Amino acid sequence: MGGARFADKLAAAVARNDSLVCVGLDPDPAQVPDAVRARPDWLTYFAAGIVEATADIVCCYKPNAAFYEALGEAGQVALRATVRAVPDDVPTLLDAKRGDVGVSARAYASAVFDDLGADAVTVSPYLGFDTLEPFLAYRDRGVFVLCKTSNPGSAEFQDQLIAADGAWRPLYEHVAQAAVRANQHGNVGLVVGATHPEAFRNVRAVAPDLPLLVPGVGAQGGDLAMAVGEGQDGHGAGVLISSSRAILYASRGADWQQAARAAAQDLRVAINGLRRTRAG
Amino acid sequence: MGGARFADKLAAAVARNDSLVCVGLDPDPAQVPDAVRARPDWLTYFAAGIVEATADIVCCYKPNAAFYEALGEAGQVALRATVRAVPDDVPTLLDAKRGDVGVSARAYASAVFDDLGADAVTVSPYLGFDTLEPFLAYRDRGVFVLCKTSNPGSAEFQDQLIAADGAWRPLYEHVAQAAVRANQHGNVGLVVGATHPEAFRNVRAVAPDLPLLVPGVGAQGGDLAMAVGEGQDGHGAGVLISSSRAILYASRGADWQQAARAAAQDLRVAINGLRRTRAG
Numbered sequence: 001m002g003g004a005r006f007a008d009k010l011a012a013a014v015a016r017n018d019s020l021v022c023v024g025l026d027p028d029p030a031q032v033p034d035a036v037r038a039r040p041d042w043l044t045y046f047a048a049g050i051v052e053a054t055a056d057i058v059c060c061y062k063p064n065a066a067f068y069e070a071l072g073e074a075g076q077v078a079l080r081a082t083v084r085a086v087p088d089d090v091p092t093l094l095d096a097k098r099g100d101v102g103v104s105a106r107a108y109a110s111a112v113f114d115d116l117g118a119d120a121v122t123v124s125p126y127l128g129f130d131t132l133e134p135f136l137a138y139r140d141r142g143v144f145v146l147c148k149t150s151n152p153g154s155a156e157f158q159d160q161l162i163a164a165d166g167a168w169r170p171l172y173e174h175v176a177q178a179a180v181r182a183n184q185h186g187n188v189g190l191v192v193g194a195t196h197p198e199a200f201r202n203v204r205a206v207a208p209d210l211p212l213l214v215p216g217v218g219a220q221g222g223d224l225a226m227a228v229g230e231g232q233d234g235h236g237a238g239v240l241i242s243s244s245r246a247i248l249y250a251s252r253g254a255d256w257q258q259a260a261r262a263a264a265q266d267l268r269v270a271i272n273g274l275r276r277t278r279a280g
Numbered sequence: 281m282g283g284a285r286f287a288d289k290l291a292a293a294v295a296r297n298d299s300l301v302c303v304g305l306d307p308d309p310a311q312v313p314d315a316v317r318a319r320p321d322w323l324t325y326f327a328a329g330i331v332e333a334t335a336d337i338v339c340c341y342k343p344n345a346a347f348y349e350a351l352g353e354a355g356q357v358a359l360r361a362t363v364r365a366v367p368d369d370v371p372t373l374l375d376a377k378r379g380d381v382g383v384s385a386r387a388y389a390s391a392v393f394d395d396l397g398a399d400a401v402t403v404s405p406y407l408g409f410d411t412l413e414p415f416l417a418y419r420d421r422g423v424f425v426l427c428k429t430s431n432p433g434s435a436e437f438q439d440q441l442i443a444a445d446g447a448w449r450p451l452y453e454h455v456a457q458a459a460v461r462a463n464q465h466g467n468v469g470l471v472v473g474a475t476h477p478e479a480f481r482n483v484r485a486v487a488p489d490l491p492l493l494v495p496g497v498g499a500q501g502g503d504l505a506m507a508v509g510e511g512q513d514g515h516g517a518g519v520l521i522s523s524s525r526a527i528l529y530a531s532r533g534a535d536w537q538q539a540a541r542a543a544a545q546d547l548r549v550a551i552n553g554l555r556r557t558r559a560g
Binding site for chain 1: 350360
C-alpha cells in the first residue's frame, strides 16, 4: 500500500509497465512446484517469487482471500507478507467478495484497508449499496462491485429482468447503474466475467468510465479479444485482465519464475495487440 | 464442531436448552469491559466468558468473521480458540457471508468447515446457486443463504420484482425458492432480517421448512413478536433469533458475565412466550 489514490496508482502502473495484466494470487498447495512446496515458508516464498518475476510487466496483484483462508493461520500470516512483498507502486486488490450490514461492513472495510493495507477490494452488491458505504468511504482505495460473474450459473439471478424507467434491464445492469451513482470519489469499479460478451457491451453502455476487473480468461474459457475490445475505455485502458493459474503454475520445475514471467508477458502482448490506443 | 449433522445438533440444542437464542459473537474492542480489554488475551477470554455464561440457555453461537478479521492475526487466532471454546453439543455458525466461483468457493468452504471447524456458515446468493454447491456438498454442515437482509437498503435489489411462472415475486423470494430446491441434504437455511414483516410471511410461504436465521432484533429495531410469530415452524422451532450487542455488552462492569446471561435469559423467555408449542 502507499499514500496514492488507488485510481492514480493503477493508472501509473498501467502506463509505466504498458500492461493491463492483473495477476491473481491463488496459492494452491497441490499446484505449486514440489521444490517450493517443500519449504516451510512456501506460501510467502511462492507469492513473493511470482511478484519478483512479474512486477515490471503487470498493473495489479489480486490476492484471493479464499486460498489464504483455506490455509489457516499460516495463510493469514502469508497474506500479510504477500501484500507487503508487492512494490509500493503496484496496487494490490484483495479478492474477498465481502458484504455485510452496518457495523460488520465497517469491520470488513477496516480489516481489508486498515489492517491488511490492500489498495482495493471486491465486494458483493446483494445487500444493497447502503452496505457498501463503509468501503466507499475510503476515498483512496478501490471498491470493485460484483456485477456479472464468470460462472455458468451467474444468469440465475444476475440476468433476471427488472423494470425501471420504462425499460427492462437485467439485474447486473441495475448494479452497474448503482455503481455509477456511488462513484462520487472516483473509487468504484465493476467485476465482469470474460465469459459473457453481451454483458460487456451492456455494462459499458451504462458505465462507460468505471474500471472493469475481468476474470474468466484462460481456465474458464473467456474471450480475451472480446473482453479487451468491449471493455477498454477510450484510452485503451479501464480494464484489468485477471489471470491466475495460467501464470502461477506455468511450470512446476525449477524455472517456475521464468515460466510465470513468460506467461504474463504473453498475456500482456496479446492484450496490447487488442488495445485501441496505448497509455504509455 | 462434532460428528453430528448440523440440523440434528441444532434441534438437540433447541430442545435441551428450550431456546431459540443465537448469540452473535462480535468482539468490539471499544465495547468490551475495560477490565477485560486490559488482558493481553482479551479477545479469546471475552468470547469464552460469554460462552461459559450462556451455553445452557442458547441454541447456537454465531461468530462474526468481520470483527475477528478487523483484529488481524490476533483475531484469527481468537476465532479458532472461540470455536473450540463452544461446547460440542452447541453448534457454531460462522457469519461470513462468503460467495465466490469454482475453486475459490471450494477454498472458502474448506476454510470454514475443514480448517476452522464451524458447523454452519452464511453465504451470499448473488453469484447463483451453482457457486454454493461446494458448501452444500458438506452434508453434515449448515449453509444459511442471505435472502432478505436487515439493513434499510436491502430493498434496492432484494425487493425488485421478477416474473416467473406467471407471477411477479421479489428477488428474495426467488432466492428462497432456489434454496428449497438446493436443500437436497437437509442442510440449507435462510437469513431473513426481523425488520421486514412482509418478507417473513412471503419467505415462509415458499420455504415452510427451512430454518431461518434472524438478525435485526434489538439494535436494528426488528420486531421480535413478528419474527417468532411468522418465522416459527409448526413445531415452534425453525427460527434462530440472533442477538449480539444486547447480550455481549449488557454490562461493562465486573458483572459482565452475569449481565450477559441475564440478557440472554430475558430474550429466551420473551421468545418462548411467543412460540406456538415447545420442543422440550
